[in-house]
Amino acid sequence: MSTILEMRDITKEFPGVKALQDVTIEVERGQVHAICGENGAGKSTLMKVLSGVYPHGTYTGDIVFEDEVAQFRDIRDSEDHGIVIIHQELALSPYLSIAENIFLGNERARHGLIDWRATNLEAQKLLARVGLGDDPSTPVNEIGVGKQQLVEIAKALSKEVKLLILDEPTAALNDDDSAHLLDLIRHLKGQGITSIIISHKLNEIKDIADKVTIIRDGRTIETLDLLSEDVSEDRIIKGMVGRDLAHRYPDRSVDLGEEVFRIEDWWVHHPADPSRTVIHGANLNVRAGEVVGIAGLMGAGRTELGMSVFGRSYGTNITGRVFVRGQEVNTRTVSAAIAAGIAYATEDRKQYGLNLIEDVKRNISVAALGKLARGGWVNGREEVVVAEGYRKSMNIKAPSVSSVVGKLSGGNQQKVVLSKWLFADPEVLILDEPTRGIDVGAKYEIYSLINRLAAQGKGVIVISSELPELLGICDRIYALSEGRITGEVDIADATPETLMQYMTKEKEADHVHP
Structure with missing residues (x-):
């Protein structure tokens, strides 16, 4: 089986942080290749390098796609080569129709005007390929998250995708929608489309992937062949966390x-x-x-x-x-x-649990500012001390308590949410x-x-x-x-x-x- 993608010695740095260091991965054509690692390990960063979100010149190392060295300038450039990424946060416009979303930026036009008949007909064919029977004129905000995920894949198919990247595709889906999506990935594999899937759901990885590459602390640890090796979930976990988790749940x-x-x-x-x-x-x-x-x-x-x-x-x-x-x-x-x-930590931390444009310290103190206030003024120095205490005790991986919460990984964001409520000291x-x-x-x-x-x-x-x-x-x-x-x-x-x-x-x- 031929190789469709090689990423060689990819290194990506941000101010004060080396997100990726000499990461190497090889993906074979027509396979489903999984990437596993803890939050903050560098999985999504690697895929943003591959898809041109981080353009050539902002990282070191080589991307070889279909036997040619690729130097993607942006997402459109990578899409023109047949690489399409579907992010965990879906990039659909809620008030546009399914068809409009599928061809947004890739419109079906004649003489400078959108051909709506062609748009809807082609959208209907693409929806049939992903098993979605909804009317293409339906606004996206009228369909559920599971169907929206399928619309994203139909959008990718409209761009003649060769390599489909799915970042946590089932994170927000129920069991039925997840099963349908995994079946679709298998179906696309049968059509020769290669997929890279990032997921924390190890049972899904075992079920769908041919190989899994494990990344830890920005480095490639190993690639396991799930078809020829007897690889257990515990084996994958050991690679991800660097130790055996003898028990998934701590004793108490x-x-x-x-x-x-x-x-x-x-x-x-x-x-x-x-x-x-x-x-x-x-x-x-x-x-x-x-x-x-x-x-x-x-x-x-x-x-x-x-x-x-x-x-x-x-x-x-x-x-x-x-x-x-x-x-x-x-x-x-x-x-x-x-x-x-009483405290309530919401299931939707991004929308309701955190202020993503604020820093760590303000997110931690916000539910109990009265504990830090004197005469109506918040003691900023004390706020820093409190937040720093939680950053250490909760093992929040952030450069400082002044770091913007929206830039942290999901696991670290959740620790900030819990720190907020711990500071409020609920019963x-x-x-x-x-x-x-x-x-x-x-x-x-x-x-x-x-x-x-x-x-x-x-x-x-x-x-x-x-x-x-x-x-x-x-x-x-x-x-x-x-x-x-x-x-x-x-x-x-x-x-x-x-x-x-x-x-x-x-x-x-x-x-x-x-």
């Missing part, structure tokens, strides 16, 4: 105290349609030192439950009672919820998908932090779509189905099968909503 001793948090008869209605009930009379509690999980399929209402409790950030016509340390508390606003000792911390989109090494650190919080007598609620994660870190798990708590299982009795039975349980008649 459980010492439960009195009840720290309880909600009673909690009802939430949809903000756009108040006649639609989203959460039906939920009751749950957490004890001091306890880690409680919330499991549920996509759309079960897990995030809606967490957000509605935290200052009614979601929903309308909300009724029910919230207790912290046995006292009923007011959670009608976010500031009231924080004052009551109960609701963590919504705390390890989404971060690597196994950073996950282990997050799990260790959860254990530390529990050991301090805090109550921790973990919302996760990953059952192994809940089974690995929780003491007790609630299951949600269609907005109803359908089961409560102690960890000693919890199995994936038991939880799935509760998570798919059909709704029963509601008790009367007052």
Whole structure:
């Protein structure tokens, strides 16, 4: 099998940071080649070098594509050669149609005018190739993330792609959409299209890739042949983190105290349609030192439950009672919820959890500025000291606390979010998908932090779509189905099968909503 791509001794530096050092990778034509590594290892930087985001001259080393040395000036230059990258943050215009997005910058025109008939006909053919039956004239903001991912691939196919780069393509997808996308990658492979896939989901890597190259701290560690070698997930993890993770989940001793948090008869209605009930009379509690999980399929209402409790950030016509340390508390606003000792770390850290254009220190202090203020003025020196303490204790990989958060890796951004809430010193911390989109090494650190919080007598609620994660870190798990708590299982009795039975349980008649 011939080689379609070689990247030889690629070195890329930013001020104060060497992101890549002598990275070498070889990709064979018609294969799916995975790239694995911890957050900040240099995976995305390498792909930006390849795709011309970082143009020739800003790095050292050689790119050899189809036996010729390539010196890409920009993305359009690499696309003209047949290399197309689909970033984790999809680059679609929400208010344009599917067809307009597919041919944006690559318009089907005659005599200087867009030929809409040709545009829609060609778009329909491309959509058929990716298994999407939607009308090409549909605005992109009216289709889900899974379909948007397929539109991105159709857009790549319109550019006669030879090498398709997918950066965390299933990070925001549910299981069904992920499976469909992986099937499509296999289908494209059958058509001779080579793919490079960056993913933290090792089970997907094992399922779809022919080879995997592991990058650690900006260097190539090794390339493993998944077809001819017996390569386990643990083997890949060892290469990524530089050590064996004998246990994916750290051990901890459980010492439960009195009840720290309880909600009673909690009802939430949809903000756009108040006649639609989203959460039906939920009751749950957490004890001091306890880690409680919330499991549920996509759309079960897990995030809606967490957000509605935290200052009614979601929903309308909300009724029910919230207790912290046995006292009923007011959670009608976010500031009231924080004052009551409740914190909520959102699943969407980029949009809701962080100010991406602000620095580390301001993001850490923002939820509890009162602790740093005197006479209405924030003590900037004390703010730096606090942030520096969290940068060290949380192992946040940033040059300084003045570094802009938007430039950090996903795992380090998540550590900043958690530092913010640790500084606020809540009684109960609701963590919504705390390890989404971060690597196994950073996950282990997050799990260790959860254990530390529990050991301090805090109550921790973990919302996760990953059952192994809940089974690995929780003491007790609630299951949600269609907005109803359908089961409560102690960890000693919890199995994936038991939880799935509760998570798919059909709704029963509601008790009367007052």
